[in-house]
Amino acid sequence: SQQGEEDPQALSIQEGENATMNCSYKTSINNLQWYRQNSGRGLVHLILIRSNEREKHSGRLRVTLDTSKKSSSLLITASRAADTASYFCATVNSGYSTLTFGKGTMLLVSP
Amino acid sequence: DGGITQSPKYLFRKEGQNVTLSCEQNLNHDAMYWYRQDPGQGLRLIYYSQIVNDFQKGDIAEGYSVSREKKESFPLTVTSAQKNPTAFYLCASSKEWESTEAFFGQGTRLTVV
Numbered sequence: 001s002q003q004g005e006e007d008p009q010a011l012s013i014q015e016g017e018n019a020t021m022n023c024s025y026k027t028s029i030n031n032l033q034w035y036r037q038n039s040g041r042g043l044v045h046l047i048l049i050r051s052n053e054r055e056k057h058s059g060r061l062r063v064t065l066d067t068s069k070k071s072s073s074l075l076i077t078a079s080r081a082a083d084t085a086s087y088f089c090a091t092v093n094s095g096y097s098t099l100t101f102g103k104g105t106m107l108l109v110s111p
Numbered sequence: 112d113g114g115i116t117q118s119p120k121y122l123f124r125k126e127g128q129n130v131t132l133s134c135e136q137n138l139n140h141d142a143m144y145w146y147r148q149d150p151g152q153g154l155r156l157i158y159y160s161q162i163v164n165d166f167q168k169g170d171i172a173e174g175y176s177v178s179r180e181k182k183e184s185f186p187l188t189v190t191s192a193q194k195n196p197t198a199f200y201l202c203a204s205s206k207e208w209e210s211t212e213a214f215f216g217q218g219t220r221l222t223v224v
Contacts, residue, residue, distance in 0.1 A: 033212060033213075035215075040199075040218070040220075041217055041218065042117075042201055042215035042216050042217045042218050043154075043201065043203075043213075043215040044215070045212040045213065045214070048211075048212055088153065088154070090154075090213075098144065098156055098159055098169065099144070099156075099203075099213055100156075101146075101153045101154040101155075102153055103151060103152060103153035104153055
């Protein structure tokens, strides 16, 4: 079963703009992770945020987590054409430790 | 270079045949996973292994089998019992069973002809 649901399903922006993707989940989590996938390739881990954290930064990425709303957001600032990819959230549920992925957001950044 | 290697990149199978997808990692990770990815469906867990000689079914294990005889290797066999095997298969590993990031291979695209 899939835990996370990303929103929007697709996002198209211009270079230099910020991109925000949201993820909602259903059950209590241990942590939430964001991954990136270029077309036809494997996934690459971007950032992990634990259930007791509210915000985390990594370079141009900012992730927030609201456990009361069971939601997370990924913000990519100053987007570049090379950021074009699909982005997935994945949760590690409390008491069950495999990663459960959402369906992803397809991001297109136009030059 | 440390990493996780899947082979082959593309695989074609005739209906009724079993095929085995290879997954090897040299990251010294304990846990390994197999996911299936279909368009618009995200990733679904097929099998996972926390330790050598042990593995567990995921959400969609029917029609698949695995083995974990060595820490580095976690091959996936797609059997003739799998009704719709055409998909993109991703292998992953993580250092520990709980709570750590997963490292993915580049995937194998399986097509039934």
